[in-house]
Amino acid sequence: MPKSKRDKKVSLTKTTKKGLQSKQQLVEDIKDCLGKYKNVFVFTTPNMRNTQLKSLRADWKNDSRFFFGKNKVMTLGLGRKKSEEVEKDIHLVSKFVKGQCGLLFTNKSQEEVVEYFSNFVAYDHPRSGFIATKTVTLLEGPLPEFPHSIEPQLRQLGLPTSLQRGVVTLTQEHSVCKEGKPLTPEQARILKLLDNKMAEFKVILLCSWSKDGFVSYVKDKNKLKKIANASNNDEDESMDED
Numbered sequence: 001m002p003k004s005k006r007d008k009k010v011s012l013t014k015t016t017k018k019g020l021q022s023k024q025q026l027v028e029d030i031k032d033c034l035g036k037y038k039n040v041f042v043f044t045t046p047n048m049r050n051t052q053l054k055s056l057r058a059d060w061k062n063d064s065r066f067f068f069g070k071n072k073v074m075t076l077g078l079g080r081k082k083s084e085e086v087e088k089d090i091h092l093v094s095k096f097v098k099g100q101c102g103l104l105f106t107n108k109s110q111e112e113v114v115e116y117f118s119n120f121v122a123y124d125h126p127r128s129g130f131i132a133t134k135t136v137t138l139l140e141g142p143l144p145e146f147p148h149s150i151e152p153q154l155r156q157l158g159l160p161t162s163l164q165r166g167v168v169t170l171t172q173e174h175s176v177c178k179e180g181k182p183l184t185p186e187q188a189r190i191l192k193l194l195d196n197k198m199a200e201f202k203v204i205l206l207c208s209w210s211k212d213g214f215v216s217y218v219k220d221k222n223k224l225k226k227i228a229n230a231s232n233n234d235e236d237e238s239m240d241e242d
Helices: 017-036 050-060 071-078 110-118 148-156 185-193 221-230
Strands: 039-044 064-067 101-106 122-124 136-138 161-164 167-170 174-177 199-201 204-210 213-216
Touching (some): 017 064, 110 204, 148 167, 148 185, 174 185
Antiparallel strands (some): 039 101, 039 204, 161 167, 204 213
8 A cells, every 4th residue: 555645754964863853853743733724824023922822822722733843844844855755735835934933823714814813923031133123212300219238230221320429320311122123132122121112023924834824924035034034033932733
């Protein structure tokens, strides 16, 4: 009896035994999910954060599964070309696995998924390398939101501060960051101390697949490249699959 492509073992070289087992398991899990779930989506998440993704996983755990891993390994599970695919046209999905992205397997309808993520947004503190979305300027004068014990740290971060009668005080106006400019580690730290959450966390759907066919949500290939590059502007955060 001919062997199913889904049962075909994929060779993964140049890795440790533990790493090999982990990658092989990811490949097998992805193949397994192709038979369990009706729809597959590729998505990217600029300003990716573990906290938001854990929340998404919790909300979708009953009828969906998220995958994050090495792109090359995930595409092995899908099939990188027509001769390797385990389902008709699933190799088309692999072409969208670029940059900082993930896979969503779900039994929710495509309409439900598109509507949910078109309305989903969360905010977090920006990191070093993030492109500032607005200019932040601190005016000369008291900064009562800061305890006096933090004043030396503020000076180390570049803020012109001093203690005046036990109150942290800015001795002159200071520009923390400028719109359109990448943040330095010091600027990112200051914004976090100010509890400024300008980093917008969104899930951008790139394409979907089901037995009914393949759908691309990105019509312009240049736009796909820009999305992949933009998703890597912020500092990387490890996104291991549960």
